[in-house]
Amino acid sequence: MAIAARIINVIVLVVVGIILAGIILSLLGANTGNAVVGFFVSAAAFLVGPFKDLFELGDSRVEVALNWGIAMLVYMAIGIFLTRLLERAGDRRVGGGA
Numbered sequence: 001m002a003i004a005a006r007i008i009n010v011i012v013l014v015v016v017g018i019i020l021a022g023i024i025l026s027l028l029g030a031n032t033g034n035a036v037v038g039f040f041v042s043a044a045a046f047l048v049g050p051f052k053d054l055f056e057l058g059d060s061r062v063e064v065a066l067n068w069g070i071a072m073l074v075y076m077a078i079g080i081f082l083t084r085l086l087e088r089a090g091d092r093r094v095g096g097g098a
Contacts, residue, residue, distance in 0.1 A: 001090030012079030026064040
């Protein structure tokens with residue numbers, strides 16, 4: 001179970017990193033025509049799809065920061081929950097933990 005928890009941690013870290021990069025690049029007004037910038041912004045937009053237009057504030061940069069930031073926090077919370085769940089299940093299998 002510890003290996004599964006680590007895998008989830010790595011996946012969540014990558015997802016959060018991509019979203020954070022997308023937020024920063026969007027806030028800075030980076031050129032999305034650039035291949036690297038386009039990749040990160042497109043990947044982040046895909047990952048935050050369910051949170052699109054959660055808040056419509058009129059300023060697209062603020063909307064990206066807020067909506068994508070919320071998505072990032074949700075991914076982190078789900079990752080932490082799943083990791084702890086797997087760690088507890090592993091502790092019970094070994095005979096330790098409460």
